[in-house]
Amino acid sequence: MAQEQRPGRRTLLGAAAALGAGAAALGPVGAARAEGRTEARAADSGAASRTRLPVPAVVAHRGASGYRPEHTLGSYELALAMGADIIEQDLVPTKDGHLVCRHENDITGTTDVADHPEFAGRKTTKTVDGKALTGWFSEDFTLAELKTLRAVERLPKERQRNTVYNGRWEVPTFEEVLRWADRQQRDRGRPVWLHIETKHPTYFRGLGLGLEKPLAALLRKYGRHRAHSPNFVQSFEPSSIQKLHGLVDCPGVVLLDAADTRPWDFVESGDPRTVADLVKPEGLEWIAGFAKGIGPTLDLVIPKNDDGSLGEPTTLVRDAHAQDLVLHPYTMRNENTFLPLDFRTGTDPYAYGDVFGALRTYFETGIDGIFSDNPDTALLAAADFRGD
Secondary structure, X not given: OOOOOOOOHHHHHOOHHHOOOOOOOOOHHHHHHHHOOOOOOXXXXXXXXXXXXOOOEEEEOOOOOOOOOOOOHHHHHHHHHHXXXXXXXXXXXXXOOOEEEOOOOEOOOOEOHHHOHHHHHHOEEEEEOOEEEEEOEHHHOOHHHHOOOOEOOOOOOOOHHXXXXXXXXXOOEHHHHHHHHHHHHHHXXXXXXXXXXXXXXXXXXXXXXOOHHXXXXXXXXXXXXXXXXXXXXXXXXXXXXXXXXXXXXXXXXEEEOOOOOOOHHHHHHOOOOOHHHHOXXXXXXXXXXXXXXXXXEHHHHOOEOOXXXXXXXXXXXXXXXXXXXXXXXXOEOOEHHHOOHHHOOOOOOOOEOOHHHHHHHHHOOOOOEEEEOXXXXXXXXXXXXXXX
């Protein structure tokens, strides 16, 4: 297909000095900052828009999942209202080939499927990417069947207040999210950026439920397939991003787990490389041949000491930027149990810790953005860091 010029890191993110705060909070101050954000002009006959993202940008991890059950329209809507720069979707398929937004195909912990006696016989054990899992799986349900379920909080022990929203929202299809984003774009007069992940693509390809072609078809249908469309496509499997690179022009991001792990497509193909190999300069150069960014776990940016406190930053940010790659590491959460030891406050693991201090420490490494379950907190920290 004819290829458009693909944007580099600077084109994607713009100059930080030219940007506003990104709606760091709700209310008059946050709203004024959101309205003041610098944006480029609409392109591609209005079907997609170019937008400069703030640096560092805040990616709402599965929506505002610190406050609402993840991957629901309620979670996405709250994230957008808070001013999140980008909103993430994870995609898995149904039995009849529809793409729906779930973090995993195992829907046991994120829906009320266990309360539906008509689906009791669907409970099974499967091996997904080498791990045996027992529960209910998206690929065993038609979309119509999945729509009879309702989303629930995945971490009820850590986030008891979120459970009040259990059952309020259904599982959204990705196409429903695209329609929602289009409506929000028209109402707000600016594009809604999305970070779209293919989950377990090799596994699903083996079931005849490949993710890349249906995803590309939807991106084309809604004009989000171009080089400057307001979305990223991401995956823990580099081959999925390589496939998407040949189908759409929007920027790809390779997600990276712990240093001693291997992407599952590498395991399946016999590629001996680990994540530790991919974050070396030669590995990053290889990624830059088909992607525009990486999404490393935060420990690849600043490793933790044996006691769980932060150590010294690695050279990953410098090395990735040398290849013109953006870095959107994951995941910041407000609760003590998820924070580095030196930023925990008190003894309650589920109380909020010094998340602002932790965010500033990560921002000081030069990362281009960060995934957060609490986008309002991360936006305030980013605005403080930029001096907005």
